[in-house]
Amino acid sequence: MDDIDAMFSDMLQEMDLLTQSLGAEAESAPLPKPPSIPDPQEMNFSIGFTDLNASLHDLEDNDLDALMADLVADISATEEKFSTERAPVAPIPSQPQSNFSLLASTDTPRPATSSNSIAAPPPPPASKPSKEELEEQMKADKIKLALEKLKEAKVKKLVVKVEIMDGSSKTLMVDERQTVRDVMDNLFEKTHCDCNVDWCVCETNPDLQTERGFEDHENLVEPLSTWTRDTENKVIFQERKDKYEVFRNPQIFYLWKKDKKSLKDMKDKDKEQLLEENFCGASVIVPDLEGVLYLKEDGKKSWKQRYFLLRASGLYYSPKGKTKASRDLVCLVQFDNVNVYYCKEYRMKYKAPTDHCFILKHPQIQKESQYIKFLCCDDEWTMTLWVTGIRIAKYGKQLYDNYKSAVRKAAGSATWANRTIQASSTASTPSPTPKAKTANGHAPQPTVETKGPGNQTSFPPPPPSMENLPPPPPDPMFPPPPPAPSSTTKVNKFPPPPQKPQSSFPPPPMDDLPPPPPPPEDAELPPDFLPPPPPSLTSCGGEALPPPPPPDPFASLPPPPSAPQNFASAGGAPPPPPPPPPPPPPAPAHKPNESVRKVAPPPPKRTTPQLTGPSGGDLMSELMTAMQKKRSHQ
């Protein structure tokens, strides 16, 4: 007990601190200060601004709004959560605080969580006598969930300014767990560009005059946070034809030795077969590139011709006087630790034979160094060939998966318009859902953030494999009492954030039909007002959000039904609160994005910490009992 007491007091202290800082932050909140309060240790600084002050000036109004929306959403979400919980009183004030400090990475929630867990350990809901296996599974889920939440507490976020080709820029908050794909979805929402597969988030380095497109599966925060503070590197959002060219025209990479003419009009069927052969087998086959390239000697100014060969295991060249036989090859570099970058104007900078150069370097290296491998090709096409080949060798099948999901998304967004119309015309229950998503989808950051956790696969409850359900049930996060199918309850966005607890009206459980909630309510909100964030437990809700429902079976995790239920029951979910104001009648299904945009559905992710609060208790105690059990067995 002493321990607990001590811990509790610790926690209280911490919360005090937090509250204080909250006050401080509250003042500055209207200003977009948050980005400029970096926690030195955590390297949370903004990217794309030369200095922090400048960054503030650079921010467009829109961006500020959006950022603020994020922040506010967090707070309100937390508050809402807390008001609905019977959690200890103390933590409440602090909780929003911790969320608020997003820019400085938040580690605060953790103590709170644990305190909750110990102080108020709501016994696991043993109400339903289920089979042992089920329980086991539930426990496993919970343990995972708990671990997940612990991780959640440490999420790092960056404010990133992204330049767009037309000279404008967007600023967004990127969270450590978001993939580039998530960020791009976010950008699609913001820029209203067509979502074709060529869009790409790129990084540039003016010192080295390099440019590289991030791969969709990559994490954005990690590479950006290794940039130096005074960096002039930029993040650019642009279309790059070469990004997925290999999947549209595999023959020009895999059959590059054949004459170009015959390749031009290759049948789609043959292309597919090529992809199948090279990307769908037990191991990815790398294009058998070989030929003369120029290599800049380590630390020297001269470029020497060498005969290079690409293999899955690395980039090789055959030394003078030797054959091309594998055993004689010399490995220039293996791809585990390096990335490949396009270079600009190296004829000037490094006296390269041509301007078609690429380099291989560790992502953290930002300046000229002997550890960078400089290569130069005769023409642009050769360069594309090699760079793409190296990407295939490095990323393998992942690249193909990225492409497939990009295509799905693009297709989804293209057909979206049609679908909405259909949906609205068939006034059946499911129809509203997609709309709801639209509304959500257009919300700038939050959507993305929501996705983060989902895509990460880190999310605890394994998604049920209801792949092709187009409209994932809207955030069943804090599901009403377990019996009611979680999906039915329309949960999330109630205008008045604080009070309205999550589960508004538990409508009679209708078999898995998605909830009828007319989304448009969002549209009617005052533009800058943020609806409370959908509780994040269901990453799914968020996931489905972004671009309408291109149901992409694999990427998007449908909401895990079971988990929320456990959760709810565990937390002793409050009885459904009085029905919230009935959702406004389905307003015009598609509002112009503009209006909707600001109605950012809250970032689920940030809300997670709150989850930890209430449920965390159960989970932790559950966890401990589980462990004890296990130990005693041994």
Next chain:
Amino acid sequence: MTSHGISIQLRMAVWDLSVSVEELGPEAPPLKISVTSDLHIGGVILKVVEKSRENKKDWSDHALWWEQKQQWLLKPSWTLDKCGIHADARLCLTPQHKPLRLVMPSGIVLRMKVCFSSSVFRTVMGICKLLNIRRPEELSLLWPVEEKKKKKDKDFGEEVYDITCAPLPSSTIPKLANGMPAFFAETPETEAVYKMLAVSQPAPAPETIAKLYRTINITEKAHINSRWLDSSRSLLQQGVKEFDKLLLRFKYYTFHDIMPQADVVRLTQLYEQARWAILLEEIECTEEEMMVFAALQYHIGKVSLTEQFVASCPAMEDLDSALQCLEVKMEGESSADDMLETMTAPELHDYLKIFRPKRLTLKGYKQYWFTFKDTTISYYKSKEESSKEPIQQMNLKGCEVAPDVSVAGQKFCIRLLIPGPEGMNEVYLRCEQEQQYSRWMAACRLASKGKTLADSSFSSEVQSIQSFLAMQKTTPSNNTAQTDESINTHSLVSPRYQKKYKPKQLTPRILEAYQNVAQLSLTDAIQKFLQIWQALPDFGLSYIVVRFKGCRKDEVLGIANNRLIRIDLSVGDVVKTWRYNTMRQWNVNWDIKQVAIEFDGNVNIAFSCVTADCKIVHEYIGGYIFMSTRSREQSDTLNEELFHKLTGGHEAL
């Protein structure tokens, strides 16, 4: 008068047919039985059995073999007349299933009964069924290389595992018991045999490799392919005799639908075949790749010793790992408060020596007090000053870690290449002894992958480093095969590298590659090995020396699962590639032994085969086409008829 006419005239005439019975021994004179031409084969067998006076024996597996024509008489209802058998025919009543010494890809020799009367394709199916190898169509039989040296090798007397007592594959459908076919579960001996098949063999002694190794050029590789048996004819027809030795190998390099759970033997044997191909340089790879293969072999060998195939339910594994992970984190904690503490990573701290080659200071290691926390190393002047600002901090995330170790010299250094904006910073850490080294090395490796000391893999990482260090302790002179922990690194690489590097030099190279695979499970490691093997540029190519029509010199035809390539024999360069999906048709002219292929766009090629029968080329091409017709959805039914249609010789048409 034609012979046909005679047979009609003598229709009812009785004549003597001589049939030898194998069971009576080779010396015994053939039995003479009186038959008429309309007696059917079944009747002949019956008469022979009666006459041989061994009625009690089970004759059900016996059939008549016509020696002169080299063919089986398997249709019991056919009459002698229909078969074309006359008084001059010498028939032999012999069992259809005979024992054979079968050399598995792993080198194990099995003595087992196989079918000598059905097509090799079907015989292989039977073998695979017994051994629990799925997808038998990918395998086939070939003659071993004649052993030239007949000196004292015979003394060795290879070990043969006898499973001739196994039920004939056709008679029973194998049922699984304890994860193996029921037959194997019957006795401890057979169970041991199955384990031999299902678990990869320990690394061979370097001299074993050296003995089998021969520098082979592409022509010699082509000769290997001349030894394949004809899939559409029976073993006996192809001159295989009882107790002959044949190799069972994966022939078509397209491994369909591998399921690690169901394919234990298949995967293991596939791995063995791949491993030997690499050790003997039947397929070329680069030095870097060789090191990765060596690391994987070492790892697989090590894990095989401990890990057995255990089936467990994935849900439980998840829970277990979650709990384990948590337990590691909570280890030794009693109070909740402490528990929170441990959520932050534990630390390492010690006096170590550091050396930074880049700085032009005196070459030497300086001692500092080091702490390792999360993924960061900090060092201080002394332990007492560790509360102050560190002299330097190094975040190892994303760095390269390499060992610089000599157990004999008691040198335990860790070489770090730490990326920074300006480039890579090279740093050496010197530890005093093994224990310390293993812990710091493990921490560095985890940190380079962004994991902290709290990660559950830390202790296993420490262990694997220690066991690898143990490798160095064994004296390289004793060329023994892999035993428990100790191993000679020479047994992991091909003789070329055995010559090039001493074990001392080899070990760090392998260790470097090993750190990337050390955490793989047995099946993952095997699959990784196979993946890298399959990604080699020359993977899956079977060579045949051919002479293209209109050309004067021999060239090499490479046959892969999706293409044919034409290779210049002298240089080894690929001259031309044809893909099957542009192939319109291929024809074999059996008389002049020429294969002609037509591709889209009026491309026609024709060649005669120099090192192999054109049936082998034909079968390869047809076989790969057949393999490509297999779909994932298809159930396990094997379309044997289609296979023979695609690969059969002229007699099939």
